[in-house]
Amino acid sequence: MPGICQHAGKEIAAVALRAYESGVQAVLLFGIPKSKDEQAREAYAENGVVQNAVRQIKRHAPDLTVITDVCLCEYTSHGHCGVTRRDGEHFHVLNDESVELIAKSAVSHAVAGADMIAPSDMMDGRIGAVRTALDQAGFEQTGIMSYAAKFSSVFYGPFRDAAESPPQFGDRRSYQMDPANADEALREVELDLAEGADIVLVKPALLYLDILWRVRERFGRPTAVYHVSGEFAMVKAAVRDGVLDERAAVLEIMTSLKRAGADFIITYWALELMEWLKE
Ligand code: PBG
Numbered sequence: 001m002p003g004i005c006q007h008a009g010k011e012i013a014a015v016a017l018r019a020y021e022s023g024v025q026a027v028l029l030f031g032i033p034k035s036k037d038e039q040a041r042e043a044y045a046e047n048g049v050v051q052n053a054v055r056q057i058k059r060h061a062p063d064l065t066v067i068t069d070v071c072l073c074e075y076t077s078h079g080h081c082g083v084t085r086r087d088g089e090h091f092h093v094l095n096d097e098s099v100e101l102i103a104k105s106a107v108s109h110a111v112a113g114a115d116m117i118a119p120s121d122m123m124d125g126r127i128g129a130v131r132t133a134l135d136q137a138g139f140e141q142t143g144i145m146s147y148a149a150k151f152s153s154v155f156y157g158p159f160r161d162a163a164e165s166p167p168q169f170g171d172r173r174s175y176q177m178d179p180a181n182a183d184e185a186l187r188e189v190e191l192d193l194a195e196g197a198d199i200v201l202v203k204p205a206l207l208y209l210d211i212l213w214r215v216r217e218r219f220g221r222p223t224a225v226y227h228v229s230g231e232f233a234m235v236k237a238a239v240r241d242g243v244l245d246e247r248a249a250v251l252e253i254m255t256s257l258k259r260a261g262a263d264f265i266i267t268y269w270a271l272e273l274m275e276w277l278k279e
């Protein structure tokens with residue numbers, strides 16, 4: 001992903017401070033652990049990479065909203081978003097076992113100081129489980145941004161390489177949504193709101209503007225959209241080839257996302273965008 005890199009723990013506070021000073025309202029953290037295993041142990045370790053980063057950021061940029069992505073795929077040796085069981089040719093993602101570890105990860109992020117937790121795994125019942133776990137641990141004020149309508153998409157490709165988390169076998173179609181099914185997306189959003197999501201998110205962005213619009217119209221709740229790595233990479237390639245003007249293209253994309261109903265936009269252009277918006 002051109003211009004995008006992983007940050008070491010010791011530089012994360014400076015990066016976050018720069019974001020805050022440029023006017024970015026919130027950051028979304030993804031962790032790349034030292035080691036991966038079947039139980040995703042580093043995902044809920046007290047001194048895990050995200051937990052440490054949250055503490056660093058909160059120490060140096062206390063007013064920057066810190067949202068943490070919660071998923072197991074960066075932490076499992078096989079790269080799936082949950083705990084799996086294999087039998088011969090087939091594998092199953094174990095929903096309830098996964099949800100338990102996801103809730104445990106969420107609490108560990110809240111303990112470290114995260115303002116909001118963003119479960120991105122798409123397991124059933126995880127929003128309710130995360131809400132209950134946070135409340136029981138005394139984190140009633142910690143919010144939840146649910147990746148409620150996350151489609152199974154080829155546009156996540158560059159992220160999976162950057163996050164070193166491509167599935168080692170099978171694919172994610174058993175838990176991510178079918179791009180052809182809009183009704184399922186609306187049902188998932190409704191369920192997540194009922195389970196306690198504060199913000200619902202649609203992902204990817206430009207190919208799913210119809211979903212974004214319908215979610216915002218139907219539920220009238222805070223809605224976010226994630227302009228994903230493949231969508232970013234497409235524009236970057238066009239810019240590199242001299243066929244698009246980056247600033248103009250990005251401003252038009254962001255305008256479209258707002259117009260379609262986004263209250264929040266997650267984008268890899270956040271820092272540059274803040275500069276462009278000031279011009
Ligand atoms: C992992 C996760 C993914 C993205 C965000 N969190 C990849 C996936 O689900 O395969 C994609 C982000 C992007 O493409 O920019 N749960």
Ligand code: ZN
Binds near residue numbers: 072073081120
């Ligand atoms: Zn995942």
